[in-house]
Each structure stands twice: as C-alpha cells, then as structure tokens.
Amino acid sequence: MKKTILCIGAGYVGGPTMAVIADRCPDYKVIVVDKNEARIAAWKSENLPIYEPGLDDVVKRARGRNLFFSTDVAAGIYEADIIFVSVNTPTKMFGAGAGKAADLQYWEKTARDIIENSDRGKIVVEKSTLPVRTAEAMQRILDSNPKNLHFEVLSNPEFMAEGTAVDDLQNPDRVLIGAMETPSGQKALQDLVDIYSHWVPREKIKTANVWSSELTKLVSNAMLAQRISSVNSISALCEKTDANILEVSDAMGMDKRIGSRFLRASVGFGGSCFKKDILNLVYLCEHYGLPEVASYWEQVVLMNDYQEARFVEKIIRNMFNTVAGKRIALFGFAFKADTGDTRESPAIYVSQLLLEERAHLAIFDPKALDNARVDLKDEQGHIEYIDDPYEAAKGAHAIAVLTEWKEFAAYDYQKLFDLMEKPAFIFDGRNILDHQKLHGIGFNVFPIGQKALTHL
Ligand code: NAD
Ligand code: UGA
Numbered sequence: 339m340k341k342t343i344l345c346i347g348a349g350y351v352g353g354p355t356m357a358v359i360a361d362r363c364p365d366y367k368v369i370v371v372d373k374n375e376a377r378i379a380a381w382k383s384e385n386l387p388i389y390e391p392g393l394d395d396v397v398k399r400a401r402g403r404n405l406f407f408s409t410d411v412a413a414g415i416y417e418a419d420i421i422f423v424s425v426n427t428p429t430k431m432f433g434a435g436a437g438k439a440a441d442l443q444y445w446e447k448t449a450r451d452i453i454e455n456s457d458r459g460k461i462v463v464e465k466s467t468l469p470v471r472t473a474e475a476m477q478r479i480l481d482s483n484p485k486n487l488h489f490e491v492l493s494n495p496e497f498m499a500e501g502t503a504v505d506d507l508q509n510p511d512r513v514l515i516g517a518m519e520t521p522s523g524q525k526a527l528q529d530l531v532d533i534y535s536h537w538v539p540r541e542k543i544k545t546a547n548v549w550s551s552e553l554t555k556l557v558s559n560a561m562l563a564q565r566i567s568s569v570n571s572i573s574a575l576c577e578k579t580d581a582n583i584l585e586v587s588d589a590m591g592m593d594k595r596i597g598s599r600f601l602r603a604s605v606g607f608g609g610s611c612f613k614k615d616i617l618n619l620v621y622l623c624e625h626y627g628l629p630e631v632a633s634y635w636e637q638v639v640l641m642n643d644y645q646e647a648r649f650v651e652k653i654i655r656n657m658f659n660t661v662a663g664k665r666i667a668l669f670g671f672a673f674k675a676d677t678g679d680t681r682e683s684p685a686i687y688v689s690q691l692l693l694e695e696r697a698h699l700a701i702f703d704p705k706a707l708d709n710a711r712v713d714l715k716d717e718q719g720h721i722e723y724i725d726d727p728y729e730a731a732k733g734a735h736a737i738a739v740l741t742e743w744k745e746f747a748a749y750d751y752q753k754l755f756d757l758m759e760k761p762a763f764i765f766d767g768r769n770i771l772d773h774q775k776l777h778g779i780g781f782n783v784f785p786i787g788q789k790a791l792t793h794l
Pocket of ligand 1: 374467
C-alpha cells in the first residue's frame with residue numbers, strides 16, 4: 339500500500355467518503371474510526387448504519403480489502419500518514435455564541451488525540467464543515483506537541499448531499515482543497531490531489547488557500563439554502579395572487595444566469611447542515627463586526643421557520659380551525675427523499691405544532707420511522723408510527739406530504755380517499771402529487787404556492 343489514510347468520524351460523511359476513496363484507490367489503505375461502537379459494528383455488518391443508494395455495493399467491494407472500520411482511534415492515528423477529520427460540528431447550545439456558533443469540542447478533542455498518538459508528522463485534513471480560520475487553531479494545538487513533530491493542516495470540505503452521496507462522491511462538480519502557501523503546505527496539497535486524481539478529472543480539483551476553502555463550504559450551503567428560502571417566500575405571494583410557483587420557478591430557471599436547480603418550493607429545507615452552517619456564518623459576521631451581512635443571511639433561516647409554520651397554519655385554518663382529535667397522516671418524515679436521516683427535518687417542527695393543537699398523528703416513512711421515534715420521544719400526545727401508507731390514512735381527516743419520496747406519487751389515491759374521513763384533505767408540502775387528479779377523486783387539495791383545489 340502506498341499510504342494509510344485514516345478518517346476520524348464514521349458518520350454520514352466519513353463512511354461514504356472513505357468507502358469511495360477506498361473503492362477508487364486500491365493502492366491506499368483506508369481506516370475509518372469512531373468512538374461510537376454501535377456505529378462501527380453496523381459498518382462492519384450487512385446492515386450499514388446509513389441508507390444511501392449504491393453505498394452497499396461500494397462498501398462490499400472495498401471492505402476487508404483496503405477499507406477497515408474500527409473503534410481503536412489511537413491505533414488508527416498511529417498507523418496513518420493522512421488523517422481526515424469528519425466529526426460532527428453542531429451548533430453550540432451553551433455559553434458564548436449559544437444558538438449560532440459551531441460547537442468545536444469534538445473537533446478539538448481529535449487534535450489532542452492526534453498529538454497523543456503520533457510518533458511522526460502527518461497531514462491532517464479538515465473534512466468537517468468549520469468556521470473560517472479554524473485551521474489556524476488546529477495548527478496551533480498540533481504545533482504544541484512536545485515531540486516537535488510537524489503536522490500540516492489542509493481543508494477539504496465535503497459537498498455531497500444525502501440521498502445522492504455515492505453519485506456525488508463518484509462524480510463531484512468539484513473537489514476543493516485548501517492549503518497553506520508554504521512549501522510544506524503545497525507538498526501536502528499535492529498528496530491529496532494525488533488521491534482524488536485516481537477518479538476526479540484534474541480540472542475539477544480546485545486548489546485554494548485554506549481560508550477560502552473553509553469559507554467556500556459555509557457560503558455554498560448558505561447560497562443553496564438562500565435559493566430555497568427565496569422561492570419559498572414567493573410561494574406565499576403566489577398563494578395570495580393565483581400565480582403558480584411551479585410556473586414561476588420553471589420560467590425563471592430557464593435564464594442560464596439563474597439556473598433551474600434548487601428552486602423547488604417546499605414545506606421548508608431540513609438536514610443537519612443548512613441551518614447550522616448559516617447560523618455559523620451569521621455568528622462569524624457578527625464576530626467580525628459585520629451586522630448588516632449577518633442579518634442578511636439570518637433571514638434565510640427565519641424565512642424557513644416562517645414557511646414551516648405557515649404550512650401548519652394552512653392545515654389548521656382549512657380544517658375549520660381545529661385539528662384537535664383529528665387523525666392526520668404524515669407521508670414522509672425524512673428531511674429529503676432517499677435517506678432515513680431526519681436531522682432538522684421540517685417534519686419534526688410540523689409534528690410538534692400539530693401535537694400542540696392536539697391532532698392525532700399517523701406517521702409513515704419508507705426509511706425514517708426509527709429516527710422519527712427518537713425525534714418525537716419526548717412529545718406528549720397521540721402518535722402512531724406505521725409502515726404502510728394505507729394503514730396510516732385509515733380514518734384520517736388529512737394527509738400531509740412532508741418528504742419528496744417518488745413512491746408517494748404512485749399510490750392508489752382512490753383507495754386512500756375511500757379509507758379516509760370526509761371531507762378529506764391533502765396538504766402537499768412538496769408539490770409532488772397530481773393535484774387535478776386528486777381533486778377529481780374528491781380530495782380538497784392544498785399545494786405550496788399554487789391555487790388550492792377544493793369542494794368546500
Ligand atoms: P455524524 O454525526 O453523522 O458523524 C460524526 C461522527 O463522528 C459520529 O459518529 C461521532 O461518534 C464521531 N466522533 C465525534 N467525535 C469523535 C472523536 N473524538 N473520535 C472518534 N469519533 C468521533 O456527522 P456527519 O453528518 O457525518 O457530519 C460530519 C461533518 O461533515 C459535519 O461538520 C458536517 O457539517 C459536515 N458535512 C455533512 C454532510 C452531510 O450530508 N451530512 C455533508 C457535507 C459536510
Ligand atoms: C446539502 C448540500 O446540498 C450539500 O452540497 C452539502 O454538502 C450538504 O448540505 C451538507 O453540507 O450537509 P443535503 O442537506 O444532504 O445537502 O441535501 P439537499 O439536497 O441540499 O436538501 C436540503 C433540504 O432542502 C432538503 O430538506 C430538501 O428537501 C430541501 N430542498 C432542496 C428544497 O426544499 N427545495 C429544493 O429545491 C432543494
């Protein structure tokens with residue numbers, strides 16, 4: 339083997355990223371470590387800890403050949419030449435910056451583990467999403483090692499999206515690597531370029547200084563989320579004016595300068611990163627004395643909160659101002675299709691608001707029911723988790739579509755209608771159903787940013 343790569347953190351990023359590197363670089367040994375024993379056991383089993391289309395095949399090809407999973411963080415560090423750090427960097431919930439700043443405690447712990455378990459210098463790669471200038475702090479901690487070892491810190495943020503992780507990793511729009519502008523920084527950068535060059539065309543491997551690389555990741559997420567909030571804000575105006583958000587998005591997106599992607603109006607964006615990364619950006623702007631810039635970006639999150647609340651308010655208003663005691667079937671709990679991940683899913687907030695109104699929830703999702711149970715474990719009220727959409731809809735007054743699972747559009751809505759209380763409502767929070775057809779069956783249909791189709 340040419341070199342040993344270690345990844346600390348076997349989560350949604352560490353696992354798939356390293357599996358693809360191992361698959362594409364059979365001349366490198368890749369070890370993925372995590373302190374979470376259950377997670378590592380799952381990575382070693384037939385039942386991987388996360389659901390991603392195509393991931394099973396990639397892992398099976400490389401596992402045991404040049405891809406290994408372990409809980410022995412110390413041994414992994416000792417053996418590695420290159421260490422990717424892909425631990426979680428959630429929003430800090432205590433002390434200074436609470437609610438906005440990134441909580442870097444897991445991050446810093448890895449720096450100390452690296453010092454303790456190294457007997458030679460190594461390349462340390464920031465894979466997690468981090469505030470701009472984190473590499474400076476990381477470098478200072480690593481430089482404080484008593485053995486006088488040289489560690490080189492690189493930034494290599496990850497841009498994959500869940501549900502399409504394997505394809506995104508195999509065919510990335512770009513790979514970004516930030517390095518110090520020193521001879522050792524440039525040498526380390528080349529080592530990382532060599533790895534990605536196994537399968538990524540060289541022109542797609544973009545190099546930059548470390549700070550640009552760190553900041554690009556935060557801003558990319560902020561820009562993507564900003565498009566969704568922008569279009570969601572206009573969906574509210576569409577509902578007042580009988581303009582149709584699908585027509586507006588389509589026609590607007592045909593302008594090459596705007597582009598068609600990420601203009602899908604919805605109940606709101608979720609996921610572990612958009613909100614936390616924007617709040618982190620807001621915090622950084624405040625920290626650097628840029629309050630106008632901070633409030634500009636904060637609005638993206640506030641608009642998302644508004645869109646989620648507006649969706650629930652629409653349900654209550656149209657169901658005669660009360661949902662108390664009414665069964666509402668939630669179709670989808672994952673934050674997006676093709677994943678079981680529910681972190682920051684709009685479904686959580688929608689459920690909480692509906693439970694406050696004493697609705698009875700029947701939650702169905704093809705992959706996310708286990709996570710839904712955990713998310714709502716402290717909620718009071720009537721909640722059922724059901725693995726069949728028709729069972730969930732039985733006796734329901736309404737269906738609320740919260741995730742854009744393709745299969746939802748293929749269900750037998752006549753059968754669903756027959757199983758439901760009347761008048762039957764559908765609130766399509768993802769605009770994925772055939773609204774005219776549903777209306778023809780007898781449903782009262784409330785899409786996002788489009789005219790409601792009712793019989794009332
Ligand atoms: P995750 O919570 O799924 O995984 C992080 C893992 O790190 C956990 O399993 C945890 O046990 C482990 N860990 C934490 N501290 C550790 C330590 N000291 N030693 C060993 N293991 C440790 O998180 P994730 O979704 O994979 O995200 C990781 C980072 O990547 C975050 O900064 C996130 O913002 C960024 N990111 C995430 C995505 C995504 O789609 N989820 C995409 C791009 C970037
Ligand atoms: C996002 C980014 O797309 C990735 O590039 C990034 O690496 C990742 O965050 C991260 O840093 O964690 P992800 O959150 O996995 O990826 O999924 P997205 O496809 O971006 O969807 C995020 C949310 O926005 C979902 O709830 C989705 O349903 C919603 N969305 C997306 C819309 O409401 N409308 C759209 O047009 C697109």
